[in-house]
Every structure is written in structure tokens, then in C-alpha cells.
Amino acid sequence: MRTYLSFEAAVADIDARLDELRAVAEKGDSPALAEEIAKLEARSEKALTDLYSSLTPWQKTQVARVQGRPRFSDYLKGLVTEFTALAGDRYFGEDEAIVGGLGRFEGRSVCLIGQEKGNDTESRLRHNFGMARPEGYRKAVRLMELADRFELPVIALVDTAGAFPGVEAEARGQAEAIARSTDACLSLGVPNVAVVIGEGGSGGAVAIATANKVMMLEHAIYTVASPEASASILWRDSSRAQDAATSMKITAQDLLKFGIIDSIIPEPVGGAHRDPAAAVAAVGRAIGEALKSLENMSPEALRETRAERYLAIGRRV
Structure with missing residues (x-):
């Protein structure tokens, strides 16, 4: 239906x-x-x-969250072969909100990391709606360090409302885990490419999306906080989420203009949820082109250009 x-x-x-x-x-x-x-x-x-x-920013927010939009697992099945999932952070345990492992993309060995929201009640609960706890980000760090050691490009697919805000997550060092994951992205001596496929929420997104190339699907959003949370903070009224979405410039089109992202990946007419296979294929082509543009760069050049990319954000010309 x-x-x-x-x-x-x-x-x-x-x-x-x-x-x-x-x-x-x-x-x-x-x-x-x-x-x-x-x-x-x-x-x-x-x-x-x-x-x-x-579409207005609030309408794009609705599209980014809509049921039926391709999730991480759909991109994994459509783009990566011989995938082996790797679990656990070697400190506390396994977090299923972030899925990661090794596989082949266009015949080349890669490390793939991303948030999985789930497609039904059971899978959403298992993956905690894509909201990772500290062990999820520490697992991401472990995988990125493994990829760096074996010279494997890192692909990150971002789809999260944000990191899990629960008390137990804070007790286990949520902020520190996000910071270390962001630092791990910046320290990579291999190409890393990130695609916001749905929601790019706050530090939960930045932790794995601090990449050489950052792309967004046409109707995805990327924001410091959800529109509802921002409305609660700014006006103490979450019902003003539509106003917050407009004010925060969270769309791919706005973020490309500000230099936060590098490119926009077109979606099928009516959004990715109307033709998931076409959306997956478009993301695959964009990732392939991005990796090709980075393949001849030295580890030092990759780190330097990646750092400069983020230092340049917000500078006045």
C-alpha cells in the first residue's frame, strides 16, 4: 500500500x-x-x-523520515557484496544502531559504516531507531582504525535523529565517544566518503560523517538538532518545529550553498521511498565517483584536505 x-x-x-x-x-x-x-x-x-x-524545509523533514525510504540495510544489499559485519567495541558491548563491517563495493574492498533505523517494529527496537549509544561510536572507531591499517576506503551512510540521549549513554561517555569517532574520521589516511541518506542528526551524524566528501540525497536533512528539539530550546514549544526547520537551513540545497556538503544526489520523482532501487543506484554511482576522485591522493594529502575542508566552514571570504 x-x-x-x-x-x-x-x-x-x-x-x-x-x-x-x-x-x-x-x-x-x-x-x-x-x-x-x-x-x-x-x-x-x-x-x-x-x-x-x-518542498519546504519541514516537508523535506517529513520526506527524510517517511516509512519506506531506503535504510542502511537496503543500500548494503544493493551496493556491497561479500559483506562481513563486525560487532562490539571491545570495551562494553555491541550496539546495533550502528552497523559496520568489511565488504566489496564495485569489486574493491571497503569498510562500510552506517546507522540502521529498521523497517518494522521489531527491527526498529533492535536497532534503537538508529540512535547509537557510546559503544556504537567506539565500534565505529575500531572499524575505521582497522580500515586505515589495511588501506581500505571508508564509506559512511548517515541516517539518525541523533545519538541516544538516555542517562545510561551519558554515564558511559556519550560525548567522549562521539568526539573520538569524529577525530578518527579526521585521522584517516584513506579516503572516506559520507552520504546523508535520510536524517543527519547532530553529533550522531558528524561522528561518522567527517569525511573527505560529504553528499546528501536531495530530500535528506542535516542539522545540529531535530526541528522539534530546536523549537523546544528556542521557543519552549515543540509545536513550532516547522518554524525551526525553516530557520536552521537544514536542507541539502541550503547546505550546499554554505559549503557544508559537496554535492546533492538527485532522488526519484516523489522521493526515494517511491523508487528505492533507483535511489540506491544513484547513491552507488555518487560514491563510486567520489572514491575515484580521491584514489590517487597520499595519506598526508587526504588528512590535510579533509582538515582544511572543515576549517574552511564558516570563514568569511
């Missing part, structure tokens, strides 16, 4: 009419009916194209 967001009511009405006509058409051949269906299909596609060409 198709999922429609609140602002897609017009498209939903057209598609409902289409479903009715298709059901009638299945009962018998009718040229007139076929012509009407073709017209409605064109209307539906145009309505979707027009709508998604002018």
Missing part, C-alpha cells in the same frame, strides 16, 4: 481515481478507459514533480 504524506493530498486523490479505473479496466478492454488512465497517470506524475520541486 502506498504511503502519502499530509501535503500529498492532491496526488493521493488522483492515484485513488487511477486505482478505481485500473480495477474497472481489468474486467474488460476499453480504449476510452485506457486513454483516461494514461491522462491521469500523466497528471499524477506532473503533480508529484511540481510538488517535490518546491
Whole structure:
């Protein structure tokens, strides 16, 4: 069953009419009916194209979170072969919000790390909705150090509302774990590429996305805090999340303009959730091109250009 967001009511009405006509058409051949269906299909596609060409930041936030949008596991299945997951941080335990391991991308050995939100109730609970605890970031550090040792490029897929804010996470050193993971990204002597595939939330995203090349899907968001949290902080009113989303400049288009990210990966018409396979393929092409642009750089050059990339953010020209 198709999922429609609140602002897609017009498209939903057209598609409902289409479903009715298709059901009638299945009962018998009718040229007139076929012509009407073709017209409605064109209307539906145009309505979707027009709508998604002018989404507000809050609407993009809804698209980034929508059910059916490809998750880390979908990109893993579509892009990486011979994947071996590696678990545990060797300090406390395993955190399933961050999944990582070694595999082959376009025939080349790589280290893949990313947040997994899950696709149903059981998997969401198992992966803690993609919100990692300290052991998740310490696992990421362990994997990045392993990749550096064996000269394997690191690919990070970001999709998290933020690091887990629970008391037990703070007690185990959440802030320190995020800082060390960010430092591990900056210290890599191998190429690292990050893609924000859904939500890029706060330090939970930065911890694995401090890369040589940072890309975002067209309707993904990347923010210092969720719009709801920001509204609670700024106005003590989480219902003003829409205002916060607009003010914070969280869209890929705004972040490209400010030099926070390097490029935007186009999504299928109507968002990645309408054609997950096409979205996965587009991300794969973008990662391949990014890695190719970095493959001849020395470890020293990779570290220097990566550091300079982040030092340059916010500088006045």
C-alpha cells in the first residue's frame, strides 16, 4: 500500500481515481478507459514533480523520515557484496544502531559504516531507531582504525535523529565517544566518503560523517538538532518545529550553498521511498565517483584536505 504524506493530498486523490479505473479496466478492454488512465497517470506524475520541486524545509523533514525510504540495510544489499559485519567495541558491548563491517563495493574492498533505523517494529527496537549509544561510536572507531591499517576506503551512510540521549549513554561517555569517532574520521589516511541518506542528526551524524566528501540525497536533512528539539530550546514549544526547520537551513540545497556538503544526489520523482532501487543506484554511482576522485591522493594529502575542508566552514571570504 502506498504511503502519502499530509501535503500529498492532491496526488493521493488522483492515484485513488487511477486505482478505481485500473480495477474497472481489468474486467474488460476499453480504449476510452485506457486513454483516461494514461491522462491521469500523466497528471499524477506532473503533480508529484511540481510538488517535490518546491518542498519546504519541514516537508523535506517529513520526506527524510517517511516509512519506506531506503535504510542502511537496503543500500548494503544493493551496493556491497561479500559483506562481513563486525560487532562490539571491545570495551562494553555491541550496539546495533550502528552497523559496520568489511565488504566489496564495485569489486574493491571497503569498510562500510552506517546507522540502521529498521523497517518494522521489531527491527526498529533492535536497532534503537538508529540512535547509537557510546559503544556504537567506539565500534565505529575500531572499524575505521582497522580500515586505515589495511588501506581500505571508508564509506559512511548517515541516517539518525541523533545519538541516544538516555542517562545510561551519558554515564558511559556519550560525548567522549562521539568526539573520538569524529577525530578518527579526521585521522584517516584513506579516503572516506559520507552520504546523508535520510536524517543527519547532530553529533550522531558528524561522528561518522567527517569525511573527505560529504553528499546528501536531495530530500535528506542535516542539522545540529531535530526541528522539534530546536523549537523546544528556542521557543519552549515543540509545536513550532516547522518554524525551526525553516530557520536552521537544514536542507541539502541550503547546505550546499554554505559549503557544508559537496554535492546533492538527485532522488526519484516523489522521493526515494517511491523508487528505492533507483535511489540506491544513484547513491552507488555518487560514491563510486567520489572514491575515484580521491584514489590517487597520499595519506598526508587526504588528512590535510579533509582538515582544511572543515576549517574552511564558516570563514568569511
